[in-house]
Amino acid sequence: MTEGGVFEPVQVYFDDLDAMGLLHNSRYALLIERAIGAYWxxxxxxxxxxxxxxxxxxxxxxxxxxxxxxxxxxxxxxLVHFWIDRLGRTSGVYGFRVLSEDRSVVHAEGYRVNVNLDPATLRPAPFSDELRTAAAPLMLTPAGAR
Structure with a gap:
């Protein structure tokens, strides 16, 4: 795995934990959302x-x-380490890993697909040039592909 992409710290709170004191499985999506949202x-x-x-x-x-x-x-x-694997015409694929603070443990990994929608029709709409330019630093180069 390349070290490209962004490493974003996120907070796990006491109320994110289940009865065993572990991060509840549903909260991983929230951590990803917080990290990507903070970056953008x-x-x-x-x-x-x-x-x-x-x-x-x-x-x-x-x-x-x-x-x-x-x-x-x-x-x-x-830490949430995330990058963009692919940015198509109307959708993009983020890859991610949830890591320990020292980056030595990969707690979880996966991907998330986002679709850009036209708010009036709720149909897929092309990404703007401005967003594509801003997303460029998150794109993995072919040499860094997974």
Missing amino acids: GRLGWASDPVRSVFKDVFLAVREFKVTYNVPIAGAGEP
């Missing part, structure tokens, strides 16, 4: 079209796959 938020993306620097603000998750490797035990601050 720093670039000026917002879900409100009036505030967003991008016109692509109506993105829906089409598919989400996660493989759990080693549970996260207790509250803390793991």
